[in-house]
Every structure is written in C-alpha cells, then in structure tokens.
Amino acid sequence: MLKDIITPKKCLFVPNAHTELRGQLSRSRGVTIMSGNLTGNSRQDVSGVSARVYKNGIYGFSSMAEYSSEAADAVLRAATENADFLDAHVAKGKPALPDVKSGCRTLSEDIPDAEQKRYVEFARSIDDYVAKKYTNLASRTVAAREDSMEKLLCVSNGFDAHTCLQRAYIYVIMNAETASGVPVELFKAFGGEGGFEANFKDPEALYPEIDALYERLMQKREGIYADAGEKTVILGGMMTGMLAHEAVGHTVEADLVLGGSVAGPNLGKQVASELVSLTDFAHTAFGEKAPLPVHVDDEGVEAVDARIIENGILVGYMNNRESARHFGMTPCGNARAWAFSDEPLIRMRNTAVLPGKDKLEDMIASVEDGYYLIDSSNGQADTTGEFMFGVSMGYEIKNGKLGRALLDTTISGVAFNMLKTVDMVSDEVVWSSSGFCGKKQPMPVGMGGPALRCKVMIGGR
C-alpha cells in the first residue's frame, strides 16, 4: 500500500486557489492464450504523483513518475506555475469553486496481488477444458486480467481519501463457422470487483457457464439474419446497460453538455417513457454493493448517486465541481482520473436503468413478431443520442415464443426517441463491469438495467 507522503504537503497548497494532490499506484496483470498459444504474459506497475490547481477558471496540472516527497513538491510547484501561465494568457476571471462537504476516508485492507503463475494456470485450465470438450470450434481465446487503482488524495477543500478500485476477470471467446462458412463468435466475461484470488478459486466453477456459452454459439451457428426495419424488441439487461451508458450516459456528462450534447436543451423535459428512470450509482445500488463502487472522487467530493432520468423526465447531469457550479447542481463525485498522470474528467460509475414490475417471460409472451436481444458486442453513440449497438446474441420472437437464434446484427436509433417507446420494464437488473469506457482516458465502469420492451431499428444483414 502507498505510504502517505501526500497529507503533510497540504501546508504547501497556495492560498486563493483550489489544489488537489494525488499519489497513485496502478497495477495490471494479464495473460492471453490464443488457440492454445500463450501470446500475452505481462505485469505492469505504474506509480507517481500529480497536482492540479484551479485558479480563476482554469486548471494547471503536473505529474511525475516518482512517488516521493520531492516529486510531490515539484508537481505542486509546476501545477501552480501552469495555472499562472494559463491564467495570465486567457484571464477568464471566474470565482473560486464552492466548498463541498469535508471529511476523510481511509483504506485499511491490504490490496491482494496474485502471483503471475496463478493467472497462467487458471487461464490454461479453462483453455484446456474448452479445447478438449469442444473440438469443433474454429478458434478460441482465454484471457485473465486484473487491474487496480490505489489512490491517496489530499485537497484544499473536500474529502481527503485513500481508496482502491480493484477488479479481475476471465474472458472466454469462442469462434465457429456456419454451414456456409460465415464466422460466428460469442464472448463472456466472468468476475468483478476484487482481486484475482477472491474472484477465481476453482476453474470448474466456470464450466457450467462456459458450457452454456458454447450451446448458445451452436444455436447462433444455425441462426438466421434478422429482418431489417423498425421492430418491437425485448432488450435484455446487458443491452439496456449499454444503452444507459453509451446513448444516454455520455450525453448527460456535463462537459459534453457544455460541448453541445442533446441533453442541454432537454433538461426538465420528457425524454423517455414514464416507465424509465436512470441513475448513475456511486457505491450502492438496490441495497447491494454496486459493481465498481466509488466512495470519493478525484476532486475530493464524497460520492453519492446522480439521478439522471426520473419517470421519463431528464432531471440532472453528471458533474465535476466546476460544471456543477455552472449548472447550479450538486456535484455527486463523478470526477475520476485513470493514471497518476491523468487529470480528473467527468466519468460514469455504475449507470443503470431502474427495474420495473414486469416479468421477462410475460414481456416475451407479449410480442407477436419481434426479437429478444441479449448481448451486445460493442456500442457507439453520438452526442445527439444517435446510437448503434452490435447484437452478438439474440432470438426471434414469434407469437410470444422464442424461436431461432440470430446471426450478428445491429440496432440503431436516437436514445431520447427510442426510450419514449418503452412500454414494459422487467423487475430484474443485470450488471456488467468488465470493460473500459474511453474518453481521453480509459476508465472502468459498471452498467446495467432490466429488460425493456421497445421499438428499435434493426439492421438485418
């Protein structure tokens, strides 16, 4: 764990400016086995210290790849000089940031670090299982990953905090071919918050879900192309999570609102069906720990939930301290930095559509001619809310019953239009947290939601 060399530097913070001083150790461990070949076997440890100084409406920032008292002194000086440089050149003349709740959060537990051979052995066990049992695959990839961010933060005003976000995953990717030679692929991530050892004790525990993945791949291999056009669909929880993050979440990040996103003119307006509510959870969701909990952000703001859509009305944005002042909102702890050398940006944490009252089976039974779309391979969205998601697994629905599996397809639409078509919401939330959100810096995020019945454009072949 990082030794606290940060807090004693508080006496060096310059007056009449807001200062953040952060020490950070980021670790990543990775193993990749591609069709039996160990192509990746690496460990990375990156540490350093950074300072950011807010003065008259601009920030100065500096970082050094050294976690020492001298480096902390140096980045404080440099960040102050950078703020002075930009202030002298652009003279925005904005007032100081409003104060936020002060406090201190400590970290007591050790941060576990598994030996590299554990990643190799576990991934090799999974790969051997898949290779021996499923000989008709065209190719397979098994990867083991862990990443962690330990941070020591000290601020002029707000929460000082020692935090760590650690997560570990096993990724299994299977490829096969249809009778006509069309490649089909399915992927599943296992794991979540915490260290590798805590998440993965026994490879056999994953076998049932790997078997299920293979079964779905075989169904997909016999799958059909979806009919193109606007269709009634049931979006599974994973798809809803993607929608919540990509198509809504990014448009309500306040920096993108200031950059002209569609959420700007829609605050306080109906942007979705009354059945739809959406929240960016900080650390607890529905009475349980959120997938990737954030307790204090990198501006020293104690993290609380950010309410975005309530009963279809857009009620708020995700903010940092500066944008919250601009919009007259309360910052909820959305300012997060990836590496020690990164400045905090407005980022999501655990973004989800809230559950409704419908049962998934009733929702499927209610569709005469449509699709049940379960998994997304990727997603992209615009600041206009226009989105495109790849659908990697789904089924046709005919007369209320699931039919044949689908080959890869895409769905597209405009979020604030499409969400108005939601007329059923299931009572169960599905989360995912294995990916990175990309926005200048990568960031681990959680996303989730219930199944939604709605209308959406499906791409067909």
Next chain:
Amino acid sequence: MEKYRIIAQRILDRLSSRGADMAHCSVRESEMREFNVDGNEFSLFRTLFNRHVGITVFMGGRKGSVSINRFDDESIDEAIENCIAAAESATPDTAWELASGNGERHFSRGALVPDTEKLFIRTKELVDDIKSRHPKIIIEQMIVKHVSSKGVYMSTTGNCYFSESGKYVAELMYSAHDGDKLTSFFGSDVTVSDLDKPFIDCAFIERELQDIENQLDSAPTNGKFQGTVIFTPACLVSTVFGNICGNFVSDSGLLEGTSLWKDKLNQKVADERISVSFKPSDKRIVNGELYTGEGFLSEDYDLIKNGVLQSFMLSKYVANKTGNKPAKNSSFAMIIESGDTPLEEMIKSIDKGLIIGRFSGGSPGANGEFSGVAKNGFMIENGKITHALSETMISGNLADMLNSVVSISKETLVDGTVVAPYMAFDGITVSGK
C-alpha cells in the same frame, strides 16, 4: 543517454546471469506539454514527466514481460524478479525470436524542445479561427500538445538503439449547432514536427469543419438501394483499410486461421488501382517507427501493390508460427496511393450514392461483412450533393469492396500519421427509413 545505457545494461546483465536465453528492455523518459480547450474555452495546461522501463525475458522458450515507470535500483530489481517469475510460469514456445546483431544506432528526429509559448499562440489562433470562420461549430474538446521522449532499446542479441524525438499534435472533437439543430460529433487531428503553419491550414481540418457545418440540415435516406459510396480519406483508413488490416493480414487472423487472405499472398485481392504501403520513413510521416517490438530495424514495405497482396502484417513470432515472413515494420504509417480523378469529378459521376466522413458500427466479422450508421454523410443524386444525411445505415463486404472501386481522388490527406485519398466503391447497400 548514458544513464539509460547503464540501467539497460544492468537489467540485461542481471537477466543473463539468471539464465535468460535472450532478453530485451527499453528504458525511456518522456515529457508532454498540453493545452485543453473545452466548450470553446481554455480549461487546462498540464505538464507530464514520465518514465518507462519495459523488460521481456525468454527462459527455456518461456516468455515473461514486465513494465514499470521507476528507475531506482530497488524497483528495477523487483521488476526483474517479477519478469523471471512470469517467464517461469509460461509454457515453452520455440517461435519467439528477437532481431540480432544490429549493433549500436543513434536516432534523433523532430522538435525535441517544445516552444510552449508558440504552441499556446497556435492553439489560441485555432480557437479564434474556428470562432470567426465557423461560428456554428462548438469545440467539445481540443487537445494540443508537444510530446517528446528519449531513451534506449537494448537486447542480449546485439542491438542497442538510442533515440530521441519530439512532435506537436492537435486533436479536435466538435459539432455544429444552430438553434435547436445539432450535428453528430466529428474528430480532426494532425501531427507536425514544427509550428510553422496555423493548425487550421494543416491536414483537412478546415475542410472537415466546413463539412460539419454543412451537416446541420440533415434528413434520412428513403428506402433501401445499392449505390456508390465515397469514403473520405480518414474514414477510408479507419473503416476500410484499418479493418482489412485487422481481419485479413494481422497476427490474430493468421494465428487463428480466420483470415480470408491467409492463402492469398502474391495473388490479386483488389482492384489494380489500389496500392497500400507502410512507410515509416516517408517524409510525410512524422517521427515514424524506428524499430519493431522485437528489435528489427523498421523498413518500408508494400502491403498491396497494384491490387496484389505483397505481405502480411505479422510479428516475427506469428511469422514463425505460421511459416510466413514478418512485416518489415510494425507501424501503421499507412500510405494509400492517390488516383487521378478530382473529388468534384468523382461526385459528378455518381447517379445515386453517398459520401461519408465517419462510420459508426461494430468491427466487421472475419468474413469482412460490415453494417453500421453512416455519419457525417451527404446524399449524392445525379452527380450532385443534395443534402446531409441522418439515420442512414450502410452495409457491405470489405473484401468485395476492394474489387468494386469506382474511382480514387487526386486530393490526398496528409495528417502526419497517414496519407490517403478519397475512394469510391460500388455495390454498397444503403438503407434509410
């Protein structure tokens, strides 16, 4: 440079004494000065001072890699032990290979020392130019920076490369707004080795800003048709050739055997007007790659020459695994040969089609089939651009497209990282509402 040599030599000596078959390491320091503009206003000036030590060891054919960002002996000793432990946990593979016997080389390129004051002036000038010439544009984020690095790559196989380099980079994300109307976002970027020209005059920045302003009054396409689609140079590189490289000629496609072109070396795979090469030494590429991750000195090579596949983009490892030759560099310094048709003539020759500046879709499958949303696009009818597009999807097959080329432009994008023309393809499926 001497301090880098001492650290690198110590790492390799230590690994050799611990029984390494071979090993290589990189010891570097980098600096960055960066201005950020958000929502049309300056927001941040940051200076970063970073270090990197990358170590890879091979022991009994087992490979382990570690990277850290500290130079002190204790951290490096720990990294060496972790690297050995990683290798010991790996499975043996005889395909690993490093370049050998290239001796000591010294490289120095680009703007090594930043002119921070001038960088600020050029950044402010770009903000002001956009405000005055393109008042409907809102800059979502602009990042303008100078990055430099220096250090050494050293291997136990007789390679020692000292290098230092510096460059300026401008990256913009923006959209256009007029009352309640707004466009999709778009990104422009350029990499340069000096600050002689205003940024707005570099690459296609001015042209792309104008295109986005022209997107404000958009409408969907009606129905579904097969037509000709012109890809802008940036879209051509990212959507067409970027995915072709990833799916058909890269390590994973050949190692997994999923590449459609795995048996197509020296065969025709594209229209004979298509020639694509990777040339890190080309003068239009700023600070191109000097050596590959396996220590081979980078040389220019042709990927496709007059429609014939000349090479795969393979690492030495995958080349050894698959019985192919490795690529002569591992960069993406892509140069697509231009044609002889002015863009205006290309548009005039199209009865019904599109010109698109960005594609929003999933990665194409191994068979090259793609489908997604055409972004920042315009409808072409009877040889004229008729309107900007919204909610329009395109689909096709990458391999088939290369044999359905209609025309290639004279105009060429040179942004410091790639060189590419506009290219028109026939037979693309366009579907609207």
